[in-house]
Amino acid sequence: MVHMKRKPRAQSFTCEDMEDLNVAALSRRKESAAPLTGERDATIFRHSLTYPLALVLRLRVLQIVCGISAMVMGSVAFIEERQKFNMGLGIPAGGVSVVAAAVSIHTSRGWAAVAGVAGAGAGAASVLWAAAACLLLALIVQCCRTILDPPGLDHSDAPPDEDSRPSSRDLVVIACVQIALAAATLLSAAVCARIDCGK
Numbered sequence: 001m002v003h004m005k006r007k008p009r010a011q012s013f014t015c016e017d018m019e020d021l022n023v024a025a026l027s028r029r030k031e032s033a034a035p036l037t038g039e040r041d042a043t044i045f046r047h048s049l050t051y052p053l054a055l056v057l058r059l060r061v062l063q064i065v066c067g068i069s070a071m072v073m074g075s076v077a078f079i080e081e082r083q084k085f086n087m088g089l090g091i092p093a094g095g096v097s098v099v100a101a102a103v104s105i106h107t108s109r110g111w112a113a114v115a116g117v118a119g120a121g122a123g124a125a126s127v128l129w130a131a132a133a134c135l136l137l138a139l140i141v142q143c144c145r146t147i148l149d150p151p152g153l154d155h156s157d158a159p160p161d162e163d164s165r166p167s168s169r170d171l172v173v174i175a176c177v178q179i180a181l182a183a184a185t186l187l188s189a190a191v192c193a194r195i196d197c198g199k
């Protein structure tokens with residue numbers, strides 16, 4: 001008697017089997033992706049603990065406030081000096097400082113780690129801070145010259161009209177305020193640069 005070999009029956013998959021396979025595949029993908037997400041979160045968390053982002057942001061706000069105040073005092077000095085651009089240098093110096101501080105907020109290392117902002121604008125921030133530092137130093141020199149030799153005290157080349165001469169006391173006060181604002185801006189920028197380069 002000849003025995004005929006039976007062909008194995010093809011396994012039939014039901015809907016429940018397909019769902020089980022999908023669940024298994026998804027769970028494997030979640031397990032493989034979980035360490036990557038955890039490592040990234042741990043890196044950001046660790047970086048945010050080592051980088052003093054709150055301090056840097058406070059210093060940037062201080063720079064913006066000092067820059068706006070320097071622009072205001074520069075405008076007052078420009079009016080007091082009868083449209084002579086001596087201490088009126090505070091206008092461009094303050095404006096460039098404000099722009100440099102605003103750009104630096106988005107390019108600082110702590111902000112980039114938290115928000116994922118690339119450091120592409122770091123070069124622009126460096127150029128802006130170099131220009132701001134030059135203008136602020138020139139402003140300090142100009143204010144020191146005004147303090148040492150106030151224009152209102154020189155009566156030889158002054159016009160005969162007393163009202164047309166600028167008040168030397170007012171100019172000295174404006175010069176002292178502008179020196180303080182420029183020094184605070186430069187000092188805070190130096191502290192921020194030290195923090196960014198040291199981390």
